[in-house]
Amino acid sequence: MPRHQNRGAAGGRRRASHSMESVLTEAVALLDEAGPSALTFRALAQRLGGGVASIYWYVASKDELLDRATDHVIGGVLAEIEAIEPGDDPIYHLRAMSLTLFDAILVRPWLGNYFMRNTDVQGNALRLYEKLGQPTLRLKLTARQRFHAVSAITTVVVGSAVDLGQEPPQEVLDGALGRDEFLGRFAATWRELDADDFPFVHEIVDEFDGHDDIEQFRAALDLTLAGLRLQAGA
Amino acid sequence: MPRHQNRGAAGGRRRASHSMESVLTEAVALLDEAGPSALTFRALAQRLGGGVASIYWYVASKDELLDRATDHVIGGVLAEIEAIEPGDDPIYHLRAMSLTLFDAILVRPWLGNYFMRNTDVQGNALRLYEKLGQPTLRLKLTARQRFHAVSAITTVVVGSAVDLGQEPPQEVLDGALGRDEFLGRFAATWRELDADDFPFVHEIVDEFDGHDDIEQFRAALDLTLAGLRLQAGA
DNA sequence: ATCTCTATCGAACGCTGTTCTATCGTACCT
DNA sequence: AGGTACGATAGAACAGCGTTCGATAGAGAT
Incomplete structure (x- = not known):
């Protein structure tokens, strides 16, 4: 049962190399561009240039993916709010x-x-x-x-x-x-x-x-x- | 493209006979008993004793099913509210x-x-x-x-x-x-x-x-x- | 008896999240 | 250098979903 802890450096020849950051960023991009229905593991994997199952190393389920993606952008909102x-x-x-x-x-x-x-x-x-x-x-x-x-x-x-x-x-x-x-x-x-x-x-x-x-x-x-x-x- | 208008009387030997009423009632029962994830066309069809595709004669999509089911129970709430x-x-x-x-x-x-x-x-x-x-x-x-x-x-x-x-x-x-x-x-x-x-x-x-x-x-x-x-x- | 229209249904399609199993590649140990 | 453990990747398969297709049963009118 893999649980976070990451840092994936430069990738090899054909194998993709992700990171928690990139997974969340691309997930949010997908949501922004085409709405919630567009965020599927397959679409996300294609965007990351990797396989579907790889995403499950970073995230245990779609719910967790959405939880983390949400908190990812809330981080930006928090910064805005702290600047008030x-x-x-x-x-x-x-x-x-x-x-x-x-x-x-x-x-x-x-x-x-x-x-x-x-x-x-x-x-x-x-x-x-x-x-x-x-x-x-x-x-x-x-x-x-x-x-x-x-x-x-x-x-x-x-x-x-x-x-x-x-x-x-x-x-x-x-x-x-x-x-x-x-x-x-x-x-x-x-x-x-x-x-x-x-x-x-x-x-x-x-x-x-x-x-x-x-x-x-x-x-x-x-x-x-x-x-x-x-x-x-x- | 069939759109409502119903009245289905007694059923034959093996074929099921529904009605808008029964579809909505059973849908709500399913939702109440086991939550939203339990309402599937297959589960609903089984409960109605019929086939999956039959439901589509009463309803064009799952969204419409949920809209109608919602309004069905809101009818009861409305009665409560009008009694105040x-x-x-x-x-x-x-x-x-x-x-x-x-x-x-x-x-x-x-x-x-x-x-x-x-x-x-x-x-x-x-x-x-x-x-x-x-x-x-x-x-x-x-x-x-x-x-x-x-x-x-x-x-x-x-x-x-x-x-x-x-x-x-x-x-x-x-x-x-x-x-x-x-x-x-x-x-x-x-x-x-x-x-x-x-x-x-x-x-x-x-x-x-x-x-x-x-x-x-x-x-x-x-x-x-x-x-x-x-x-x-x- | 045939035709028509309502209502039904099994089977299939394409999609989804998820799991299984096999593997690559790097870092460390001896 | 060689071996090994482990972090990380991925293809293929699975079960389930909403939805569509095409066939067809039954009742009433002609």
Whole structure:
């Protein structure tokens, strides 16, 4: 049962020579270029110029591959987040970090499905969680309230990003159908509903039509943060 | 290309006779009994006493099967939610409905991954969305604020439920390892982290250890609702 | 009796994650 | 130098998946 520990130097004539780094980098590249469904062991092996089974020396399963790939890119996000100035207002700091995390997941929706799934493997995710929590130490809260607050925020960030970034139905991916037209089709269906049975849907259909994802997330985040500010009495 | 429209009466001697209803019911039963990985066309066909390809007469793909199965059980949730008394406080009403929806998804985490994914197929989900939105009509908000509020709440509900209910790592499923021991193992790892580098994690590790999922969700929901109440000036 | 349309099904296809077994190549030991 | 242990690679096979194809049974209309 091989478990990590690596360093593979220059390769021979025909045999490929990988490294944990290269495996994760290529895995992420594959995910970025063609979505989660494109990340297969065969595709990854071809990209690395080696055999399928070799990947299993670095990683025990596809789940672990995704866990490690996730933590790999979260490392970059962590750096971004650590570069943010804390400032005076802890809640504003929390907000800035959340927006950065959200942007990262929105671009790579698969992150949301694996982020913080296993903190044993995902060291960077744990550090990011710590970073998100630190501002709450400056607020007048109980330990439990702090725990719940950070959980709530990560849920909003990850939940929103996953929801908004979930793979669109092919037509949109192909570019044959724009996002606005896609929303518009639903909006049109909604508008045809009975006005007495669906008063709310009618009320918001114009807002839904062509709405901005980031604004929608920001609104959700700000509701939570407003509640938190109230709780902290600040 | 066959598309719904059914009614299949009594079966002959060896040929099976299904119906949309029976397909969805058995699909849900399979999901409930052994989790999402147990729902395969072959397993479902065996349960229905028929062939694999027959299912494709009722459903065009596995995605559609899951969409329809989701809406099937959401129908029951909708009935529960419609039975709730509105009461005087719109936000409290919203809260009660959210808790009901959360409970439903917590028991069936796969719901979260498909809920509201396609309102064309998921009529009940749309009706539920409407129900969740109606209380906001009684609040002093703009249409956009209402839209964002309901989006925020569904994100919190679905996000929390999916997060908390995601398939535990087999040992827990087998019953070999209790949930508390599972949490405790992580807690133990966290406690060994450097106290200066991880002040927040140390602060909350006792809260994390053996925490209650529902309480955690309720805290997240209440933060959002507090923010909403503030926004509505009520 | 034949035709048509709904509904069913076995068998096959191409793909997936994973495992088995065999091997290459380097570093170390004598 | 020769032998050996081990880190690392890889081809081939396996079982299972969603999906498609083509054949066909049964009921009702002509």
